[in-house]
Amino acid sequence: GQQVMQIPQYQHVQEGEDFTTYCNSSTTLSNIQWYKQRPGGHPVFLIQLVKSGEVKKQKRLTFQFGEAKKNSSLHITATQTTDVGTYFCAVNSGNTPLVFGKGTRLSVIA
Amino acid sequence: EAGVAQSPRYKIIEKRQSVAFWCNPISGHATLYWYQQILGQGPKLLIQFQNNGVVDDSQLPKDRFSAERLKGVDSTLKIQPAKLEDSAVYLCASSWGQLGTYEQYFGPGTRLTVT
Numbered sequence: 001g002q003q004v005m006q007i008p009q010y011q012h013v014q015e016g017e018d019f020t021t022y023c024n025s026s027t028t029l030s031n032i033q034w035y036k037q038r039p040g041g042h043p044v045f046l047i048q049l050v051k052s053g054e055v056k057k058q059k060r061l062t063f064q065f066g067e068a069k070k071n072s073s074l075h076i077t078a079t080q081t082t083d084v085g086t087y088f089c090a091v092n093s094g095n096t097p098l099v100f101g102k103g104t105r106l107s108v109i110a
Numbered sequence: 111e112a113g114v115a116q117s118p119r120y121k122i123i124e125k126r127q128s129v130a131f132w133c134n135p136i137s138g139h140a141t142l143y144w145y146q147q148i149l150g151q152g153p154k155l156l157i158q159f160q161n162n163g164v165v166d167d168s169q170l171p172k173d174r175f176s177a178e179r180l181k182g183v184d185s186t187l188k189i190q191p192a193k194l195e196d197s198a199v200y201l202c203a204s205s206w207g208q209l210g211t212y213e214q215y216f217g218p219g220t221r222l223t224v225t
Contacts, residue, residue, distance in 0.1 A: 001168075033213065033214075042201060042216040043214075045213040045215070048211065088153075096210065097143075097166050098214070099155075100152035100154070102150075103151075103152050
């Protein structure tokens with residue numbers, strides 16, 4: 001079945017530093033979604049990428065979809081303590097259900 | 111707009127006992143999902159409903175897990191008998207459509223501890 005790898009598994013940054021997490025698939029994807037889960041909370045949808053090479057921005061967050069539609073990245077500029085949580089990518093190919101990665105847990109040290 | 115409702119929020123049972131979880135999706139959402147999230151892992155899809163029909167249950171351990179969505183609205187997930195490895199958070203989610211292009215709205219989850 002569909003497999004997706006997220007790296008790194010953990011990331012500790014000083015407040016104000018940048019952060020990037022990567023999502024990689026061995027197969028071509030139809031689309032990719034990103035979710036954020038705060039500690040003790042539930043996943044919350046952030047964004048969806050569909051087109052090859054697509055770049056979308058949400059304030060300090062930048063999302064990219066690779067040209068080959070096999071990988072994606074989420075970059076946070078100047079992290080804040082409110083960015084703490086686990087960031088998941090969820091992918092699918094064709095009409096298959098979404099498959100979630102294991103996530104990257106971000107800790108921000110004030 | 112009310113979010114996805116789940117109950118109970120917490121449940122502690124002994125192994126070999128049975129347990130049931132309830133989910134009420136966002137009004138109008140045709141698709142309902144049950145996920146299992148083990149600590150430190152991403153959500154793993156157990157079953158997906160489109161209205162009252164099953165779209166995907168390939169990862170549901172059918173010897174002990176069952177789920178239903180009889181009227182195409184709310185849903186229940188049951189485990190009988192429970193094993194220690196079933197300890198996890200069970201998340202319910204809903205979306206407008208069944209394709210993977212629809213964003214999913216998650217409920218607060220039920221944290222199950224099996225002792």
